[in-house]
Amino acid sequence: MLEVGIRVVRGPDWKWGPQDDGEGHVGTVVELGRPGSATSPDKTVVVQWDSGAKTNYRVGYQGAYDLRVVDNAPIGVKHPNIICDGCKRQGIAGMRWKCTRCEDYDLCTICYMADVHDVNHVFQRFETANSVGEEMPPRIDGAKIQLRGIFVGAKVMRGPDWDWGNQDGGEGKTGRVIDIRGWDNESGRSVANVTWTGSGFTNVYRLGHKGKVDLKYVQASFGGFYYRDHLPVLGK
Missing domain, CATH: 2.30.30.40 (SH3 Domains)
Incomplete structure:
Protein backbone atom coordinates (compact mmCIF):
# COMPACT_ATOMS: atom_id res chain seq x y z
CA MET A 1 0.00 0.00 0.00
CA LEU A 2 2.24 2.77 -1.33
CA GLU A 3 0.25 5.61 -2.87
CA VAL A 4 0.37 9.37 -2.69
CA GLY A 5 -2.30 10.78 -0.38
CA ILE A 6 -1.91 8.31 2.50
CA ARG A 7 -1.84 10.01 5.90
CA VAL A 8 1.02 8.87 8.14
CA VAL A 9 2.69 9.19 11.53
CA ARG A 10 6.18 8.19 12.65
CA GLY A 11 6.84 4.45 12.61
CA PRO A 12 8.98 1.75 14.28
CA ASP A 13 12.40 2.78 12.88
CA TRP A 14 11.96 6.53 13.30
CA LYS A 15 15.26 8.25 14.17
CA TRP A 16 14.66 11.75 12.86
CA GLY A 17 13.93 13.68 16.04
CA PRO A 18 11.19 16.34 15.79
CA GLN A 19 11.06 16.58 11.97
CA ASP A 20 7.37 15.64 12.24
CA ASP A 21 6.82 18.18 15.08
CA GLY A 22 6.59 15.34 17.60
CA GLU A 23 5.11 11.85 17.90
CA GLY A 24 1.46 11.78 16.92
CA HIS A 25 1.72 14.59 14.38
CA VAL A 26 0.38 13.73 10.94
CA GLY A 27 1.72 14.10 7.42
CA THR A 28 0.79 13.13 3.86
CA VAL A 29 2.72 10.96 1.39
CA VAL A 30 3.21 13.29 -1.60
CA GLU A 31 5.83 11.44 -3.66
CA LEU A 32 7.02 7.86 -4.09
CA GLY A 33 10.70 6.96 -4.36
CA ARG A 34 12.33 6.84 -7.76
CA PRO A 35 14.66 3.86 -8.39
CA GLY A 36 18.19 5.01 -9.06
CA SER A 37 17.68 8.50 -7.69
CA ALA A 38 20.23 9.64 -5.09
CA THR A 39 17.74 11.98 -3.42
CA SER A 40 14.70 9.70 -3.58
CA PRO A 41 15.80 6.06 -4.05
CA ASP A 42 13.47 3.11 -4.40
CA LYS A 43 11.67 2.15 -1.16
CA THR A 44 11.43 5.71 0.11
CA VAL A 45 8.61 8.25 0.10
CA VAL A 46 8.41 12.01 0.52
CA VAL A 47 6.12 13.20 3.32
CA GLN A 48 4.62 16.67 3.64
CA TRP A 49 3.98 17.16 7.34
CA ASP A 50 0.98 19.23 8.40
CA SER A 51 3.46 21.65 9.98
CA GLY A 52 4.86 22.48 6.52
CA ALA A 53 8.11 20.45 6.72
CA LYS A 54 8.86 18.06 3.83
CA THR A 55 11.40 15.22 3.87
CA ASN A 56 12.23 11.71 2.53
CA TYR A 57 11.58 8.63 4.69
CA ARG A 58 12.38 4.94 4.42
CA VAL A 59 9.69 2.39 3.59
CA GLY A 60 11.93 -0.64 3.22
CA TYR A 61 15.11 1.12 2.12
CA GLN A 62 18.04 -0.67 3.80
CA GLY A 63 15.48 -2.69 5.76
CA ALA A 64 14.10 0.28 7.70
CA TYR A 65 10.52 1.53 8.05
CA ASP A 66 10.02 5.07 9.32
CA LEU A 67 6.24 5.46 8.99
CA ARG A 68 2.89 4.02 9.97
CA VAL A 69 -0.40 4.48 8.10
CA VAL A 70 -2.83 6.43 10.24
CA ASP A 71 -5.45 6.83 7.48
CA ASN A 72 -5.76 5.46 3.95
CA ALA A 73 -9.21 6.93 3.29
CA PRO A 74 -7.65 9.84 1.31
CA ILE A 75 -6.55 7.41 -1.43
CA GLY A 76 -10.12 6.19 -1.85
CA VAL A 77 -10.05 3.03 0.28
CA LYS A 78 -13.62 2.12 1.20
CA HIS A 79 -15.64 -0.89 2.35
CA PRO A 80 -18.87 0.04 0.53
CA ASN A 81 -21.20 -2.60 1.96
CA ILE A 82 -20.03 -2.44 5.58
CA ILE A 83 -21.81 -0.30 8.17
CA CYS A 84 -19.81 0.92 11.17
CA ASP A 85 -21.59 -0.38 14.27
CA GLY A 86 -20.23 2.58 16.23
CA CYS A 87 -21.20 5.68 14.23
CA LYS A 88 -23.69 3.78 11.97
CA ARG A 89 -22.23 5.24 8.77
CA GLN A 90 -22.71 3.19 5.62
CA GLY A 91 -19.53 2.30 3.75
CA ILE A 92 -16.52 2.41 6.08
CA ALA A 93 -13.86 4.77 4.67
CA GLY A 94 -10.26 3.73 5.26
CA MET A 95 -9.32 0.76 7.40
CA ARG A 96 -11.99 -1.58 8.77
CA TRP A 97 -11.83 -3.24 12.20
CA LYS A 98 -13.83 -6.44 12.76
CA CYS A 99 -14.49 -7.96 16.18
CA THR A 100 -13.50 -11.64 16.35
CA ARG A 101 -15.72 -12.34 19.37
CA CYS A 102 -19.00 -10.72 18.32
CA GLU A 103 -20.99 -11.71 15.24
CA ASP A 104 -21.02 -9.18 12.40
CA TYR A 105 -19.56 -6.26 14.37
CA ASP A 106 -17.37 -3.76 12.52
CA LEU A 107 -15.88 -0.37 13.34
CA CYS A 108 -14.33 2.42 11.32
CA THR A 109 -10.90 3.67 12.39
CA ILE A 110 -12.29 6.70 14.24
CA CYS A 111 -14.61 4.56 16.37
CA TYR A 112 -12.01 1.84 16.93
CA MET A 113 -9.43 4.34 18.17
CA ALA A 114 -12.08 6.05 20.32
CA ASP A 115 -12.58 2.79 22.26
CA VAL A 116 -16.07 2.08 20.98
CA HIS A 117 -17.00 -1.51 21.94
CA ASP A 118 -15.27 -3.69 24.53
CA VAL A 119 -11.52 -2.91 24.60
CA ASN A 120 -10.82 -6.46 25.82
CA HIS A 121 -12.10 -7.92 22.54
CA VAL A 122 -9.68 -8.90 19.78
CA PHE A 123 -10.25 -7.26 16.38
CA GLN A 124 -8.99 -7.95 12.89
CA ARG A 125 -7.70 -5.03 10.81
CA PHE A 126 -8.60 -4.94 7.10
CA GLU A 127 -6.49 -2.37 5.25
CA THR A 128 -8.61 -2.55 2.08
CA ALA A 129 -11.82 -4.26 0.98
CA ASN A 130 -9.74 -7.03 -0.64
CA SER A 131 -7.12 -7.59 2.04
CA VAL A 132 -6.88 -10.48 4.51
CA GLY A 133 -7.66 -9.52 8.09
CA GLU A 134 -4.74 -9.18 10.49
CA GLU A 135 -5.42 -9.89 14.15
CA MET A 136 -4.66 -7.13 16.65
CA PRO A 137 -4.02 -7.47 20.39
CA PRO A 138 -6.76 -6.17 22.71
CA ARG A 139 -6.78 -2.38 22.88
CA ILE A 140 -6.73 -2.43 26.66
CA ASP A 141 -3.00 -3.31 26.51
CA GLY A 142 -2.08 -0.84 23.75
CA ALA A 143 0.09 2.28 23.82
CA LYS A 144 -2.26 5.17 23.04
CA ILE A 145 -0.91 8.30 21.32
CA GLN A 146 -2.61 11.66 20.85
CA LEU A 147 -3.16 12.56 17.19
CA ARG A 148 -2.32 16.15 16.18
CA GLY A 149 -2.27 18.12 12.95
Missing part, protein backbone atom coordinates in the same frame (compact mmCIF):
# COMPACT_ATOMS: atom_id res chain seq x y z
CA ILE A 150 -4.82 19.64 10.59
CA PHE A 151 -8.11 18.63 12.18
CA VAL A 152 -11.22 20.56 13.17
CA GLY A 153 -10.17 23.68 15.06
CA ALA A 154 -6.65 23.95 13.61
CA LYS A 155 -5.40 27.41 12.68
CA VAL A 156 -4.02 27.18 9.13
CA MET A 157 -2.48 29.18 6.31
CA ARG A 158 -1.72 28.46 2.66
CA GLY A 159 0.67 25.55 2.18
CA PRO A 160 2.95 23.98 -0.43
CA ASP A 161 0.39 23.13 -3.14
CA TRP A 162 -1.71 26.28 -2.81
CA ASP A 163 -3.25 27.17 -6.17
CA TRP A 164 -6.26 29.26 -5.17
CA GLY A 165 -5.23 32.88 -5.63
CA ASN A 166 -6.23 35.14 -2.74
CA GLN A 167 -9.15 33.08 -1.45
CA ASP A 168 -7.38 33.16 1.92
CA GLY A 169 -7.14 36.97 1.88
CA GLY A 170 -3.50 37.00 0.77
CA GLU A 171 -0.11 35.56 1.71
CA GLY A 172 0.26 35.06 5.46
CA LYS A 173 -3.48 35.20 6.27
CA THR A 174 -4.95 32.51 8.51
CA GLY A 175 -8.18 30.59 8.90
CA ARG A 176 -9.81 27.87 10.98
CA VAL A 177 -10.68 24.32 9.94
CA ILE A 178 -14.39 23.74 10.50
CA ASP A 179 -14.68 20.26 8.98
CA ILE A 180 -12.69 17.40 7.46
CA ARG A 181 -14.51 15.63 4.66
CA GLY A 182 -14.12 13.56 1.51
CA TRP A 183 -14.04 14.69 -2.11
CA ASP A 184 -17.28 13.35 -3.59
CA ASN A 185 -16.87 9.56 -3.90
CA GLU A 186 -13.22 9.74 -4.95
CA SER A 187 -11.57 9.97 -1.53
CA GLY A 188 -12.38 10.19 2.18
CA ARG A 189 -11.15 12.61 4.86
CA SER A 190 -9.06 14.19 2.11
CA VAL A 191 -10.06 17.88 2.19
CA ALA A 192 -10.37 20.48 4.93
CA ASN A 193 -13.20 23.01 5.02
CA VAL A 194 -11.68 26.34 6.10
CA THR A 195 -13.16 29.71 7.06
CA TRP A 196 -10.64 32.53 6.52
CA THR A 197 -10.45 34.94 9.43
CA GLY A 198 -10.38 38.31 7.67
CA SER A 199 -12.87 37.77 4.85
CA GLY A 200 -15.09 35.08 6.34
CA PHE A 201 -14.81 33.22 3.02
CA THR A 202 -15.23 29.43 3.34
CA ASN A 203 -14.04 26.74 0.95
CA VAL A 204 -12.50 23.26 0.88
CA TYR A 205 -8.77 22.63 0.36
CA ARG A 206 -6.81 19.46 -0.39
CA LEU A 207 -5.40 17.47 2.50
CA GLY A 208 -4.27 14.28 0.76
CA HIS A 209 -6.69 14.31 -2.18
CA LYS A 210 -4.61 13.15 -5.19
CA GLY A 211 -1.50 13.59 -3.05
CA LYS A 212 -1.85 17.38 -2.77
CA VAL A 213 -1.63 19.49 0.39
CA ASP A 214 -2.93 23.06 0.18
CA LEU A 215 -2.51 23.97 3.84
CA LYS A 216 -0.09 23.98 6.75
CA TYR A 217 -0.92 24.65 10.34
CA VAL A 218 -0.01 27.66 12.39
CA GLN A 219 -1.53 25.92 15.39
CA ALA A 220 -2.24 22.19 15.34
CA SER A 221 -5.44 20.73 16.71
CA PHE A 222 -6.30 17.47 18.44
CA GLY A 223 -7.64 14.69 16.22
CA GLY A 224 -8.34 11.94 18.74
CA PHE A 225 -5.98 9.09 19.61
CA TYR A 226 -4.47 6.05 17.95
CA TYR A 227 -2.96 2.78 19.16
CA ARG A 228 0.63 2.87 17.94
CA ASP A 229 1.13 -0.85 17.34
CA HIS A 230 -2.30 -1.33 15.73
CA LEU A 231 -1.45 0.81 12.69
CA PRO A 232 0.09 -0.84 9.62
CA VAL A 233 3.74 -0.06 8.85
CA LEU A 234 3.98 1.75 5.52
CA GLY A 235 5.78 -0.36 2.94
CA LYS A 236 5.56 -3.71 4.77
Whole structure:
Protein backbone atom coordinates (compact mmCIF):
# COMPACT_ATOMS: atom_id res chain seq x y z
CA MET A 1 0.00 0.00 0.00
CA LEU A 2 2.24 2.77 -1.33
CA GLU A 3 0.25 5.61 -2.87
CA VAL A 4 0.37 9.37 -2.69
CA GLY A 5 -2.30 10.78 -0.38
CA ILE A 6 -1.91 8.31 2.50
CA ARG A 7 -1.84 10.01 5.90
CA VAL A 8 1.02 8.87 8.14
CA VAL A 9 2.69 9.19 11.53
CA ARG A 10 6.18 8.19 12.65
CA GLY A 11 6.84 4.45 12.61
CA PRO A 12 8.98 1.75 14.28
CA ASP A 13 12.40 2.78 12.88
CA TRP A 14 11.96 6.53 13.30
CA LYS A 15 15.26 8.25 14.17
CA TRP A 16 14.66 11.75 12.86
CA GLY A 17 13.93 13.68 16.04
CA PRO A 18 11.19 16.34 15.79
CA GLN A 19 11.06 16.58 11.97
CA ASP A 20 7.37 15.64 12.24
CA ASP A 21 6.82 18.18 15.08
CA GLY A 22 6.59 15.34 17.60
CA GLU A 23 5.11 11.85 17.90
CA GLY A 24 1.46 11.78 16.92
CA HIS A 25 1.72 14.59 14.38
CA VAL A 26 0.38 13.73 10.94
CA GLY A 27 1.72 14.10 7.42
CA THR A 28 0.79 13.13 3.86
CA VAL A 29 2.72 10.96 1.39
CA VAL A 30 3.21 13.29 -1.60
CA GLU A 31 5.83 11.44 -3.66
CA LEU A 32 7.02 7.86 -4.09
CA GLY A 33 10.70 6.96 -4.36
CA ARG A 34 12.33 6.84 -7.76
CA PRO A 35 14.66 3.86 -8.39
CA GLY A 36 18.19 5.01 -9.06
CA SER A 37 17.68 8.50 -7.69
CA ALA A 38 20.23 9.64 -5.09
CA THR A 39 17.74 11.98 -3.42
CA SER A 40 14.70 9.70 -3.58
CA PRO A 41 15.80 6.06 -4.05
CA ASP A 42 13.47 3.11 -4.40
CA LYS A 43 11.67 2.15 -1.16
CA THR A 44 11.43 5.71 0.11
CA VAL A 45 8.61 8.25 0.10
CA VAL A 46 8.41 12.01 0.52
CA VAL A 47 6.12 13.20 3.32
CA GLN A 48 4.62 16.67 3.64
CA TRP A 49 3.98 17.16 7.34
CA ASP A 50 0.98 19.23 8.40
CA SER A 51 3.46 21.65 9.98
CA GLY A 52 4.86 22.48 6.52
CA ALA A 53 8.11 20.45 6.72
CA LYS A 54 8.86 18.06 3.83
CA THR A 55 11.40 15.22 3.87
CA ASN A 56 12.23 11.71 2.53
CA TYR A 57 11.58 8.63 4.69
CA ARG A 58 12.38 4.94 4.42
CA VAL A 59 9.69 2.39 3.59
CA GLY A 60 11.93 -0.64 3.22
CA TYR A 61 15.11 1.12 2.12
CA GLN A 62 18.04 -0.67 3.80
CA GLY A 63 15.48 -2.69 5.76
CA ALA A 64 14.10 0.28 7.70
CA TYR A 65 10.52 1.53 8.05
CA ASP A 66 10.02 5.07 9.32
CA LEU A 67 6.24 5.46 8.99
CA ARG A 68 2.89 4.02 9.97
CA VAL A 69 -0.40 4.48 8.10
CA VAL A 70 -2.83 6.43 10.24
CA ASP A 71 -5.45 6.83 7.48
CA ASN A 72 -5.76 5.46 3.95
CA ALA A 73 -9.21 6.93 3.29
CA PRO A 74 -7.65 9.84 1.31
CA ILE A 75 -6.55 7.41 -1.43
CA GLY A 76 -10.12 6.19 -1.85
CA VAL A 77 -10.05 3.03 0.28
CA LYS A 78 -13.62 2.12 1.20
CA HIS A 79 -15.64 -0.89 2.35
CA PRO A 80 -18.87 0.04 0.53
CA ASN A 81 -21.20 -2.60 1.96
CA ILE A 82 -20.03 -2.44 5.58
CA ILE A 83 -21.81 -0.30 8.17
CA CYS A 84 -19.81 0.92 11.17
CA ASP A 85 -21.59 -0.38 14.27
CA GLY A 86 -20.23 2.58 16.23
CA CYS A 87 -21.20 5.68 14.23
CA LYS A 88 -23.69 3.78 11.97
CA ARG A 89 -22.23 5.24 8.77
CA GLN A 90 -22.71 3.19 5.62
CA GLY A 91 -19.53 2.30 3.75
CA ILE A 92 -16.52 2.41 6.08
CA ALA A 93 -13.86 4.77 4.67
CA GLY A 94 -10.26 3.73 5.26
CA MET A 95 -9.32 0.76 7.40
CA ARG A 96 -11.99 -1.58 8.77
CA TRP A 97 -11.83 -3.24 12.20
CA LYS A 98 -13.83 -6.44 12.76
CA CYS A 99 -14.49 -7.96 16.18
CA THR A 100 -13.50 -11.64 16.35
CA ARG A 101 -15.72 -12.34 19.37
CA CYS A 102 -19.00 -10.72 18.32
CA GLU A 103 -20.99 -11.71 15.24
CA ASP A 104 -21.02 -9.18 12.40
CA TYR A 105 -19.56 -6.26 14.37
CA ASP A 106 -17.37 -3.76 12.52
CA LEU A 107 -15.88 -0.37 13.34
CA CYS A 108 -14.33 2.42 11.32
CA THR A 109 -10.90 3.67 12.39
CA ILE A 110 -12.29 6.70 14.24
CA CYS A 111 -14.61 4.56 16.37
CA TYR A 112 -12.01 1.84 16.93
CA MET A 113 -9.43 4.34 18.17
CA ALA A 114 -12.08 6.05 20.32
CA ASP A 115 -12.58 2.79 22.26
CA VAL A 116 -16.07 2.08 20.98
CA HIS A 117 -17.00 -1.51 21.94
CA ASP A 118 -15.27 -3.69 24.53
CA VAL A 119 -11.52 -2.91 24.60
CA ASN A 120 -10.82 -6.46 25.82
CA HIS A 121 -12.10 -7.92 22.54
CA VAL A 122 -9.68 -8.90 19.78
CA PHE A 123 -10.25 -7.26 16.38
CA GLN A 124 -8.99 -7.95 12.89
CA ARG A 125 -7.70 -5.03 10.81
CA PHE A 126 -8.60 -4.94 7.10
CA GLU A 127 -6.49 -2.37 5.25
CA THR A 128 -8.61 -2.55 2.08
CA ALA A 129 -11.82 -4.26 0.98
CA ASN A 130 -9.74 -7.03 -0.64
CA SER A 131 -7.12 -7.59 2.04
CA VAL A 132 -6.88 -10.48 4.51
CA GLY A 133 -7.66 -9.52 8.09
CA GLU A 134 -4.74 -9.18 10.49
CA GLU A 135 -5.42 -9.89 14.15
CA MET A 136 -4.66 -7.13 16.65
CA PRO A 137 -4.02 -7.47 20.39
CA PRO A 138 -6.76 -6.17 22.71
CA ARG A 139 -6.78 -2.38 22.88
CA ILE A 140 -6.73 -2.43 26.66
CA ASP A 141 -3.00 -3.31 26.51
CA GLY A 142 -2.08 -0.84 23.75
CA ALA A 143 0.09 2.28 23.82
CA LYS A 144 -2.26 5.17 23.04
CA ILE A 145 -0.91 8.30 21.32
CA GLN A 146 -2.61 11.66 20.85
CA LEU A 147 -3.16 12.56 17.19
CA ARG A 148 -2.32 16.15 16.18
CA GLY A 149 -2.27 18.12 12.95
CA ILE A 150 -4.82 19.64 10.59
CA PHE A 151 -8.11 18.63 12.18
CA VAL A 152 -11.22 20.56 13.17
CA GLY A 153 -10.17 23.68 15.06
CA ALA A 154 -6.65 23.95 13.61
CA LYS A 155 -5.40 27.41 12.68
CA VAL A 156 -4.02 27.18 9.13
CA MET A 157 -2.48 29.18 6.31
CA ARG A 158 -1.72 28.46 2.66
CA GLY A 159 0.67 25.55 2.18
CA PRO A 160 2.95 23.98 -0.43
CA ASP A 161 0.39 23.13 -3.14
CA TRP A 162 -1.71 26.28 -2.81
CA ASP A 163 -3.25 27.17 -6.17
CA TRP A 164 -6.26 29.26 -5.17
CA GLY A 165 -5.23 32.88 -5.63
CA ASN A 166 -6.23 35.14 -2.74
CA GLN A 167 -9.15 33.08 -1.45
CA ASP A 168 -7.38 33.16 1.92
CA GLY A 169 -7.14 36.97 1.88
CA GLY A 170 -3.50 37.00 0.77
CA GLU A 171 -0.11 35.56 1.71
CA GLY A 172 0.26 35.06 5.46
CA LYS A 173 -3.48 35.20 6.27
CA THR A 174 -4.95 32.51 8.51
CA GLY A 175 -8.18 30.59 8.90
CA ARG A 176 -9.81 27.87 10.98
CA VAL A 177 -10.68 24.32 9.94
CA ILE A 178 -14.39 23.74 10.50
CA ASP A 179 -14.68 20.26 8.98
CA ILE A 180 -12.69 17.40 7.46
CA ARG A 181 -14.51 15.63 4.66
CA GLY A 182 -14.12 13.56 1.51
CA TRP A 183 -14.04 14.69 -2.11
CA ASP A 184 -17.28 13.35 -3.59
CA ASN A 185 -16.87 9.56 -3.90
CA GLU A 186 -13.22 9.74 -4.95
CA SER A 187 -11.57 9.97 -1.53
CA GLY A 188 -12.38 10.19 2.18
CA ARG A 189 -11.15 12.61 4.86
CA SER A 190 -9.06 14.19 2.11
CA VAL A 191 -10.06 17.88 2.19
CA ALA A 192 -10.37 20.48 4.93
CA ASN A 193 -13.20 23.01 5.02
CA VAL A 194 -11.68 26.34 6.10
CA THR A 195 -13.16 29.71 7.06
CA TRP A 196 -10.64 32.53 6.52
CA THR A 197 -10.45 34.94 9.43
CA GLY A 198 -10.38 38.31 7.67
CA SER A 199 -12.87 37.77 4.85
CA GLY A 200 -15.09 35.08 6.34
CA PHE A 201 -14.81 33.22 3.02
CA THR A 202 -15.23 29.43 3.34
CA ASN A 203 -14.04 26.74 0.95
CA VAL A 204 -12.50 23.26 0.88
CA TYR A 205 -8.77 22.63 0.36
CA ARG A 206 -6.81 19.46 -0.39
CA LEU A 207 -5.40 17.47 2.50
CA GLY A 208 -4.27 14.28 0.76
CA HIS A 209 -6.69 14.31 -2.18
CA LYS A 210 -4.61 13.15 -5.19
CA GLY A 211 -1.50 13.59 -3.05
CA LYS A 212 -1.85 17.38 -2.77
CA VAL A 213 -1.63 19.49 0.39
CA ASP A 214 -2.93 23.06 0.18
CA LEU A 215 -2.51 23.97 3.84
CA LYS A 216 -0.09 23.98 6.75
CA TYR A 217 -0.92 24.65 10.34
CA VAL A 218 -0.01 27.66 12.39
CA GLN A 219 -1.53 25.92 15.39
CA ALA A 220 -2.24 22.19 15.34
CA SER A 221 -5.44 20.73 16.71
CA PHE A 222 -6.30 17.47 18.44
CA GLY A 223 -7.64 14.69 16.22
CA GLY A 224 -8.34 11.94 18.74
CA PHE A 225 -5.98 9.09 19.61
CA TYR A 226 -4.47 6.05 17.95
CA TYR A 227 -2.96 2.78 19.16
CA ARG A 228 0.63 2.87 17.94
CA ASP A 229 1.13 -0.85 17.34
CA HIS A 230 -2.30 -1.33 15.73
CA LEU A 231 -1.45 0.81 12.69
CA PRO A 232 0.09 -0.84 9.62
CA VAL A 233 3.74 -0.06 8.85
CA LEU A 234 3.98 1.75 5.52
CA GLY A 235 5.78 -0.36 2.94
CA LYS A 236 5.56 -3.71 4.77
